Amino acid sequence: MKITNVSSLTRKITRFLSIDSVESDEQSFDTSVEDVEFNFLDIGEIIVNAHSDVNDQCQHSHELDLDDHEDKDQTNANEKDRSFWDTQHQGLQTNAYRTSSLETKIRNATKEAIKEIESSAERVCVCSKEMNGTSCRICLLREVSRRLQKAGFNSAICKTKWRSSLDIPSGEHTFLDVRDNTNTKKGEVRVMIELNFKAEFEMAKGSDEYNKLIKKLPEVFVGKEERLSNLIKILCIAAKKCMKDKKMHMGPWRKQKYMEAKWLGPCERNTSTTSHPIGYAERIITKPKFKASLLTVDLLEKLPTLHCTAVKVL
Structure with a gap:
């Protein structure tokens, strides 16, 4: 949009210069038109280049802002880390060495x-x-x-x-x-x-x-x-x-x-x-537990109150 506006302004300038040239000389008018057209191209290129330079400057400025922001973030992170470790050192000093x-x-x-x-x-x-x-x-x-x-x-x-x-x-x-x-x-x-x-x-x-x-x-x-x-x-x-x-x-x-x-x-x-000295546990003598199968248990010995009555078979 800006380049179009500049072109319109250039055309007006060209028209103004053309009118002045007609009053003096027709040949001069043709020459001035060529010059104006040439100048118009130069102006357009200058405007475009100017816009390009502005964009480059804006991009560079934006990159600088990002770098500054990253530097600030890094600085803040370093300060937080330093503060964290300082707090831990102080807490350790208080609890490890201040005693009753x-x-x-x-x-x-x-x-x-x-x-x-x-x-x-x-x-x-x-x-x-x-x-x-x-x-x-x-x-x-x-x-x-x-x-x-x-x-x-x-x-x-x-x-x-x-x-x-x-x-x-x-x-x-x-x-x-x-x-x-x-x-x-x-x-x-x-x-x-x-x-x-x-x-x-x-x-x-x-x-x-x-x-x-x-x-x-x-x-x-x-x-x-x-x-x-x-x-x-x-x-x-x-x-x-x-x-x-x-x-x-x-x-x-x-x-x-x-x-x-x-x-x-x-x-x-x-x-x-x-x-206890070495090998003390190994010298402990434990009494073996009595183990017996139910098939070999003497019921009369284990159950003395149990009496059996003989039955006469006819």
């Missing part, structure tokens, strides 16, 4: 017990398995619990066991806890002890941000149930974010519900610290 006096006492006693076990030449593992050259997990838990009991704490080995569901598979886990009733106002306080806490959340293909978070975890966790529950939530949310960013499937054993079942589910509490 009771938690501090139990933590120090636990560390001292582990240190003594590691430095002792005496073998505390009485089964055939070994872990880290010192003891298996069960024997180590038993020995740490024994030393905590000796220090005056109500310590026990706890074992949780849960069934599979639509969300998580079945499993079981063992750890320690200490129950304290010294404060009558607060009632019983339960302090959880996990000797291998960091390893429970490590991932071989974790992102850099996730691995930085895991590095801040203590090797041995000692804290109240509330702190442990908060840490599980923080770490499982971080694991989910990590897997989503890497476009990987998150295993059900890393879900929050599975981790909560490990430590916060119903458990069997065993305060016994008695250990």
Whole structure:
């Protein structure tokens, strides 16, 4: 439409120039017409080229706007990621290292017990398995619990066991806890002890941000149930974010519900610290059960009240 309007305007100009040329000279008129026609073509080409330049500029401007929009989106995404990980780090710092006096006492006693076990030449593992050259997990838990009991704490080995569901598979886990009733106002306080806490959340293909978070975890966790529950939530949310960013499937054993079942589910509490030597179970002598077939049962012996009367046959 714009090119047509320019053509009309050019024709008017041509007509105007033609009139002026007639008054002067007819030959001059023909020449001016040719010039005007030539000029008309030039004007049309210029207009078309001008429109092409405008379209190119608009397209370039649109591309720049898209690039700016993408840059802003990327910047916003980076800021959200940074904010997310900062929040996780702050939450971990609050729940893992800010503790009460009771938690501090139990933590120090636990560390001292582990240190003594590691430095002792005496073998505390009485089964055939070994872990880290010192003891298996069960024997180590038993020995740490024994030393905590000796220090005056109500310590026990706890074992949780849960069934599979639509969300998580079945499993079981063992750890320690200490129950304290010294404060009558607060009632019983339960302090959880996990000797291998960091390893429970490590991932071989974790992102850099996730691995930085895991590095801040203590090797041995000692804290109240509330702190442990908060840490599980923080770490499982971080694991989910990590897997989503890497476009990987998150295993059900890393879900929050599975981790909560490990430590916060119903458990069997065993305060016994008695250990049995190797082969103890094999030396237990069990009395064989009496087995008899119904075809060989002596009814008169088994049923003494049963009397049979002889019948005379005629």
